[in-house]
Amino acid sequence: MTDVPTFRYHPDPVGTGEVITSDAPCRCCGRHRGFIYTGPVYSAEEVVEELCLWCIADGSAATLFEAEFTDVPTVSDDVPRPVLTEVLTRTPGFSGWQQEHWMFHCADAAAYLGKVGYEELLAIPEALEMVQQGMASYGLGKRDDYTRALSATGEATGYLFRCLHCGTHLAYSDHV
Ligand SMILES: [Zn+2]
Ligand SMILES: [Zn+2]
Numbered sequence: 562m563t564d565v566p567t568f569r570y571h572p573d574p575v576g577t578g579e580v581i582t583s584d585a586p587c588r589c590c591g592r593h594r595g596f597i598y599t600g601p602v603y604s605a606e607e608v609v610e611e612l613c614l615w616c617i618a619d620g621s622a623a624t625l626f627e628a629e630f631t632d633v634p635t636v637s638d639d640v641p642r643p644v645l646t647e648v649l650t651r652t653p654g655f656s657g658w659q660q661e662h663w664m665f666h667c668a669d670a671a672a673y674l675g676k677v678g679y680e681e682l683l684a685i686p687e688a689l690e691m692v693q694q695g696m697a698s699y700g701l702g703k704r705d706d707y708t709r710a711l712s713a714t715g716e717a718t719g720y721l722f723r724c725l726h727c728g729t730h731l732a733y734s735d736h737v
Pocket of ligand 2: 728
């Protein structure tokens with residue numbers, strides 16, 4: 562059996578819950594490979610969930626369905642185009658409450674680590690601060706009640722990333 566693909570920008574897609582162990586066939590290659598991606602697929606065609614990791618890693622799922630697996634915000638020009646392509650078309654995405662968006666640092670995409678809540682963010686002050694800054698940019702101010710309500714499984718959630726170069730944690734939040 563081929564080794565399970567690894568993803569530079571989504572190192573543990575099973576741990577983040579976007580990939581499950583399943584005997585379901587892949588919608589792209591039709592094979593039963595044991596791992597099925599259940600995260601978002603943005604495609605002009607019918608929703609094509611249930612993709613294996615191999616078809617995501619080699620780009621065949623993105624090509625067949627003209628699909629992307631996440632959204633990227635406007636990023637600075639120093640992020641190379643191939644990085645954006647890899648994040649959009651060859652990396653498992655993640656499901657948020659609102660349109661998800663990837664985060665970037667040091668002229669590269671950051672690694673997505675998973676959903677977090679207030680307790681986890683307390684342990685990573687730089688990430689907590691970034692979440693609060695994000696809220697401030699929406700005119701929400703530093704609403705402590707909102708921050709404290711953040712939960713990996715609740716109705717307001719934080720999304721944690723880490724820079725692959727300097728190790729800085731990045732995070733944003735959204736809610737139902
Ligand atoms: Zn497949
Ligand atoms: Zn960095």
